Amino acid sequence: MAKAKTNTEDYLRMYRQMVRIRTFEDNANQLYLSAKMPGLTHMYSGEEAVAVGICEALTDDDRITSTHRGHGHCVAKGAEFKAMFCELLGKAEGYCRGKGGSMHIADQSHGNLGANAIVGGSMGIATGSALRAKLQGADDVTVCFFGDGATAQGLMYEVMNMAALWSLPVIYACENNGYSEYTKTEEIAAGSITARAEAFGIEAHQIDGQDVLAVNDLTRKLVARARRGEGPFFMELMTYRYHGHHVGDINREYYRSKAEEKEWKENRDPIIRFRAHLVSEGIATEDELDAMNAEVERDAAEAVAYAEAAPYPDASEVDQHVFAA
């Protein structure tokens, strides 16, 4: 594992945040399977080191834009379970008063400008946030999360061109989980993904997205440089989604094998790997980490129970917030 210049507290928080994401997703999946959640959702399980490694390098003033597979980004950027589960269930106490749901959770108090259900749809927003920072002399950085599938959208090339022309403080974080919905990435993306950014003169890095310390280390360096006006940057984070494209995508052997899934889950899991590192380095004991896991599970169970009992928005809210005052 790569070494990052962080202390024990940072390591434990990163572990805890990854476990929180996995636990959140396990509970969200259960809510779907037990028909308690309206609609459907896209699981982030397996990709935790990407969101946590990146967001732990950011402050609350730094912004992110998220995707339809966005629960991990939201948790990693500092969101609370209760308001998140309330949002997933369409309840009034959700982050968006139940109006956004899983695919549109936004938590601007921690700089999360929101998940976006149009693939690649937030690339303009992220780059615009960075333009605002530059115009106003602010030193915040914006990270744009998107998947390998979004590299097929034209918007990406338009905004990377402008970001490079104007040296904007934005980091494009491509989560390459190997699949564009139900299709292998190599079937939809010609050539190299990092070369797309390099064509605009943007410094691009391909990195193991299952290694939280490596992700965090690289992100810290790039964020510091972006704050100094050296942006934009591009990261391709090699990762894997454990579930299907969405929770209802159960039978997926026609596009990927169970053996492949097993290999990633057993040998490349970001939480198992980091946990082994923490124990072998003497940073935490197995018992301490088990206790942390149990605490996170209790928090999640409480939040789910709270959200299930929470009221739906009043009917009078249906036409509120169409326009701002």
Added chain:
Amino acid sequence: MMREITLSQAVNEAIAEEMRRDASVFLMGEDVAEAGTPFKVLSGLVEEFGTDRVIDTPISEPGFVGLAVGAAMTGARPIVDLMFGDFIYLVMDQLCNQAAKQHYMSGGKLTVPMVLRTNMGATRRSAAQHSQSLQALVAHIPGLKVAMPSSAYEAKGLMKTAIRDNNPVVIFEDKLMYQDRAPVPEEEYLIPFGVANVQRKGTDITLIGTSSMVQVALSAAEILAAEGISAEVIDPRTIVPLDEATLLNSVKKTSRAIVIDEGHQSYGVTAEIASRLNEKAFYHLDAPVLRMGAMDVPVPFSPALEDLTVPTPEQVAANARKLCAGEMIHAA
């Protein structure tokens, strides 16, 4: 005597005043800086405000509209220049899926205070991809406000209000009116959204026009006045929000109405307004509310054909004459 300035100068003044007033306002689009746009509407702004606040972009409409949305969501007030209204098709996702919905989807937490200024209007011999009037497409989407200035005076007051509004606002300027002059006061004024302007009082028929069609309606009213028909002419100014009350009050008084807009007639702005009048003033009407939009054809290039596609004062007057005489325009 109040000074007269062109619609182009009025827009320029409005933007300059608001940029002086609020440092978070900036302008971006294709050739907005030194070129001042092909219509020269923005000439001089880059000299005063510099290239940080008057930003030339690549020819990437979805890209720079997307940037404006993100800048607006995080504390800036961008004005985006879309060189031709026809390019709205290119930016539909950023405008309708992103800008229009952020406030609602976030339960009121995020706001998108941006202005998209663009144009409309045929008869400039620019053919099918540079002549469309696409306000109905935008007005259909909840979360977007739509302003349609009908003169230099209106253009300035509506632009200043748009820049201060906390929502995405689309302003359609008629590109044939940029050199039209009107009295515009030196002192500051704003025109509120959702307040229609009764341009001419009348008692026999109400002519509701948007943008350049206000001028068409006023010319028609002159023709009709000579024949003893008294037409009331109303400019809604903004089609979202729409000042329904003023329109209804007028129609209840005159009992007849024609709605005129330069967008295609089918499924258009005229249909929406006519339908509301039918629903809410039906028992006051002495004739069906008539729609007059652009013909449902792609705008042709040849002047001989193009001029046939847009409502004229003579056509409006002819229809008004028939409605007032109780003649059927569309046989049942």
